[in-house]
Amino acid sequence: MSEMALRPRWLRLRSRFVIFVLSGVAVVALAMALISHQEASQALLKASQEHLLSLAQAQAAELGRRLESVSAAPRGLALSLEQVGVRDRDFALTMLREHMSGNPRIFGMALALAPAGGPTRRLFSAYVYRTPQGFKSMDLDSPAYDYPSQNWYLIPALLGRPVWSEPYFDEGGGGVLMTTYSAPMLAQGQVKGVVTADVSLQELEREVHSLDVGNRGYAFVLTQQGTFLAAPFREWVMRQSIFSLAEQYQRPDLRNLGQLMVRGRSGVLRVPDPRGGPPVWLAFAPVKEVGWSYVVAAPESEVLAPVQSLTRHQLYIAGVGLLIMGLVILVMVVGLTKPVQLLTTGARRLASGDLGSRVSGIRPGDEVGELADSFNTMAGDLQAHVAELQRKRKELEDSLHRIELLENIQNTLNKFVPTSVKARIAEAPEAPDLNKRETDVSVLFLDVAGYTRMSEQVAGEEMNFLIERYFSSFLDDIYQNKGDINETAGDGLMIIFQDQDPGQHAVSAVRCAVAIQNKVAQVNQELKGRFQPVTINIGVNSGAAQVGSSRFEGLAGTRWTFTASGPVTNTAARLGALATQGQIYIGPETAKRVQGRFALKDMGPQQLKNVAQPVQVFQVLGPLNA
Structure with missing residues (x-):
C-alpha cells in the first residue's frame, strides 16, 4: 500500500500503553532524582x-600574622645591633623599651650578649617586661641562672638562626602560658x-x-x-x-591524625570525637611560622544538616x-507509541552508522507524520553533512598538527628569549623594534669566587648541581625585582634592571643583590657538610646604556644577541671583579640613587x-x- 493510501488515525491507544509508559517514566525520573541527589549531597x-578548612586556614593565618609581627621586633633589633x-x-x-612600645603583644624582651672569654666568663643580659605600672627591668646575668645554658639562648646560638620556643607556663608571671622568640646577633659568622x-x-x-x-x-591548637x-x-x-x-583511649586514628598535624599538613577528616561521642569532622591547618596546628571540629550532624535538608526538599x-x-504523559501517549517505535528503530540504525536508513509506514495527517517526514529529510541531510565533515575533519587534523609543531617551537624558544625581548615583540608582533636604543638601566654582575679552583676539586656533575642549585635560588628574587637575566657564563650572571623611574630600578638592583647574598647564606647552610661554602661577589652600576640587539652575520648564518653595552655595563663588570668575600660593590651613580635606602660604605x-x-x-x- 502506498503512503498516500493510508488514512489518518483518529483513535488513541491510552488504555493499552499508559501503564507501561508511566512505569518507565517513573523509573527514569527516580534514577535521575537519585543521581542528582547524590551529586548535590556530595557537593554540599x-x-x-x-x-571548615577555610575557617581553620584563616585562623591559622591570622595567628601566624600576629606571631610574625611579634618576631619582627627582636629580629629587627638583632639586625640593628649587629651593625651598631x-x-x-x-x-x-633603651633599645628594648623602644621596640616593645611599638608592639603591645610583647610581654617582655631580653638582650643577652655572648659570654666574654677568659678564666671567668663575663655575662651581660638585660630583660624588660610589662607591668600595670609600666615597663620594668631586671638582670639575668647571675651565675646561678647561667643564661648561656638556657634553651632560649643556647638553641638559637647553636643553630645560628631565629627560633620559637615550645610554649610553657611562666611560673614567675602567675602561671601565664607563654612562648618565646629568640633571634641571634651574628657578626662574621659568630654569635655575638x-x-x-x-x-x-x-x-x-x-x-x-x-x-x-x-x-x-x-576548636583547639x-x-x-x-x-x-x-x-x-x-x-x-x-x-x-x-x-x-590516642594511647589513653586506644585510638590509632588520633595518632595518625596527630602525625599529619605535627608534619605541617592540612586537610579535613571524619573521626570519632576526641572528647567522646558521635563522629566529628576535623579541619586542620598549619601555623607555619611556629609549626603549630590549628584545628576546627564540627559534629557530623551539623556538617550533614544541609544534605538532610536538601534530601527532604528533593523528595x-x-x-x-x-x-x-504522569498527567502530561497520559495526555500525550495516545497515538505516539507505534510511530515513536518506528522512529526509534530508524534512529538506532542511523546511530549505528546506517546513514541510508529511512522511516516508512507512519500515517500522514498529524504532527507525528510530519515528524517522520522531517526525520527522513534530516537523515538525507545528515548523510551529506557527515561526508562533508569527514573531509573537513581531515583538513582540521592537518592544520592542528601544524599548529602543534609551531607551538612546540615557540615554547622551546621562549626558554632562551629574555623578558625584555618578549616585551618588545609583544608591542609590535608584525615588525618588532629590536634595534639598540639608549636606555637608563642598572646592570648587575655576579661571579662565583674561586670557580676555577672549585672546578678542579669537584666532579663535573656535582659542580653542575652546585651552580644550578645556587643560581636557581636567585631566580625568584630576580623576577620579583623586575630583573632580566641577559647573559650567563659558567660562574656568573649579567642581569639588567629597567623602570620608568631611574631611581626605582637602581633600588631594585641593589635589593636583588642583598637578597641574592641572603640566599647564598641559606644554601650554604643547607649544603653544609657536603660542600664547601660558596662565595658570590656582586657589582652594580647605573646609567645610560645601549640596550638592544647585536647581529653577527657570517656565511653559515646570522646570530642575534640582546644585551646592554657601554661604559655602564663595563664598569658594573669591573666592580663585580673588584668585590671579594661576598661583597656588593656599586658605582657612584647607583649609590646616589639608593641613598637613604641602604647602608653604604665609601x-x-x-x-x-x-x-x-x-x-x-x-x-x-x-x-x-x-
Missing part, C-alpha cells in the same frame, strides 16, 4: 568541608648575642574558646610536639597531647514532578681594569630600617 558535603653593637646597659634597656621576645598566649585561649563553629563545634595549647577542656592545656589521648519536588509528568676611588679614570666605589652593607 564538600562545601561544608571546604568551609651594644654600648652599655642603659643603651640596651641573642634578642628575645616573650608573648602571652592567654588571648589565644580566649579566642579559640569563643570561635563560632556552629552550635556544638569547637596543637604545638609542634602535638601538645594541646588551647583545648575544649582546660585541664588538657599543656598537660595532654593528641598522642597521649518533595520529585513527588510533585512525577505527578505532573671605599674611595678605585682604579678599575680598562677604565681610564678612578671610580668612586661604595660597599652595600644592607638595607636601612624603615
